[in-house]
Amino acid sequence: MTEDNIDQGGIRRAGEILKRGGLVAFPTETVYGLGGDALNPESSKKIYAAKGRPSDNPLIVHICRFEDLYPIVDHVPPEAKKLADAFWPGPMTMIFNKSDKVPYETTGGLDTVAVRFPSNKIAHAMIDAGGGYIAAPSANRSGRPSPTVARYCKEDLDGRVDMIIDGGQVAIGVESSIIDLTEDRPTILRPGYITEEMFEKVLGDGDVDIDHTIIAPDSKVVPKAPGMKYRHYAPRGDLSIVEGPKEKVISYINEQCAAQHAAGKKTGILCTDETRALYHADFVKSAGTRSDEDTIARDLFLILREFDDENCEVMYSESFSDTGIGMAIMNRLMKAAGQKVIHLD
Ligand code: TXA
Numbered sequence: 111m112t113e114d115n116i117d118q119g120g121i122r123r124a125g126e127i128l129k130r131g132g133l134v135a136f137p138t139e140t141v142y143g144l145g146g147d148a149l150n151p152e153s154s155k156k157i158y159a160a161k162g163r164p165s166d167n168p169l170i171v172h173i174c175r176f177e178d179l180y181p182i183v184d185h186v187p188p189e190a191k192k193l194a195d196a197f198w199p200g201p202m203t204m205i206f207n208k209s210d211k212v213p214y215e216t217t218g219g220l221d222t223v224a225v226r227f228p229s230n231k232i233a234h235a236m237i238d239a240g241g242g243y244i245a246a247p248s249a250n251r252s253g254r255p256s257p258t259v260a261r262y263c264k265e266d267l268d269g270r271v272d273m274i275i276d277g278g279q280v281a282i283g284v285e286s287s288i289i290d291l292t293e294d295r296p297t298i299l300r301p302g303y304i305t306e307e308m309f310e311k312v313l314g315d316g317d318v319d320i321d322h323t324i325i326a327p328d329s330k331v332v333p334k335a336p337g338m339k340y341r342h343y344a345p346r347g348d349l350s351i352v353e354g355p356k357e358k359v360i361s362y363i364n365e366q367c368a369a370q371h372a373a374g375k376k377t378g379i380l381c382t383d384e385t386r387a388l389y390h391a392d393f394v395k396s397a398g399t400r401s402d403e404d405t406i407a408r409d410l411f412l413i414l415r416e417f418d419d420e421n422c423e424v425m426y427s428e429s430f431s432d433t434g435i436g437m438a439i440m441n442r443l444m445k446a447a448g449q450k451v452i453h454l455d
């Protein structure tokens with residue numbers, strides 16, 4: 111179905127499944143979610159089992175009306191109202207202290223709860239039909255790239271979920287920005303489409319912190335979003351990011367791919383429209399154009415999945431700026447590459 115042509119019968123069926131404790135994979139504007147009733151502990155347990163996810167990694171509760179926030183949190187700080195006015199419905203998740211209504215199974219044992227009001231209209235309809243509170247992690251098996259098309263939900267979760275709603279390719283392609291409002295200062299725990307600059311425009315210059323484990327992971331410091339500590343988004347082959355002057359990056363990647371190919375390995379390259387024609391490998395894919403990095407975010411996870419479809423064994427990716435949406439792109443790419451970066455100068 112599409113946002114302009116919602117299959118009401120399908121939504122009704124999804125709602126019934128959710129209300130009796132079942133699981134439904136569904137599109138949001140960021141990535142596909144694996145939904146279950148957030149207020150039913152048994153549903154949350156099923157989500158962890160279906161994903162193969164460690165149960166200390168909390169779920170995001172999705173709502174479809176701002177007022178629905180009040181019953182599940184102990185208090186709504188003024189910053190939350192401002193941020194909701196600016197970015198909800200949309201790709202932003204806020205962390206609050208939870209109310210008793212939210213079971214610990216959903217929050218991974220934490221006293222806080224992550225809440226998001228997505229903008230995708232199929233998601234709205236389904237959340238509403240399912241009772242208004244839908245816990246949903248990304249709809250991938252734990253560790254795999256988040257699905258941005260229904261086909262990859264099916265690949266990971268077929269037989270583990272009761273229904274998959276196909277809403278086409280998502281609009282944004284990286285998961286929501288997460289901002290924690292339970293500490294003295296609002297803190298970004300996961301970068302996404304809503305950038306630090308956008309948050310500061312609403313909350314005030316210099317008034318937003320960033321969890322520094324986001325870009326430069328330090329094994330001694332535990333990220334505040336438990337999910338950020340796990341290896342993630344990884345294709346099966348060996349991915350490295352190559353950074354440096356454009357010409358050097360291109361010739362280095364081409365040389366490596368030629369050598370790997372000669373050694374019998376299947377090679378893959380993730381590049382951009384600007385450089386696509388200059389590369390040679392078994393599988394060369396442009397994620398989009400550097401003049402509009404949103405295009406790169408949108409196709410990033412798709413290409414990481416395609417590397418696996420193509421059985422690529424050794425892959426190289428160009429590097430991106432870490433400002434704006436680039437911070438979200440680099441955060442996901444670094445995890446996918448297990449932090450492997452080759453610096454050329
Ligand atoms: O865009 C998104 O946020 C997607 C779509 C489906 O809405 N969902 C998503 O969920 O990315 P998931 O489960 O893949 O990632 C949720 C992240 C994890 O890193 C988790 O640790 C963090 O949010 N998180 C959830 N609740 C939290 C809490 N109470 N405190 C800190 N971090 C939390």
Ligand code: MG
Nearest residue numbers: 247248249256
């Ligand atoms: Mg995820």
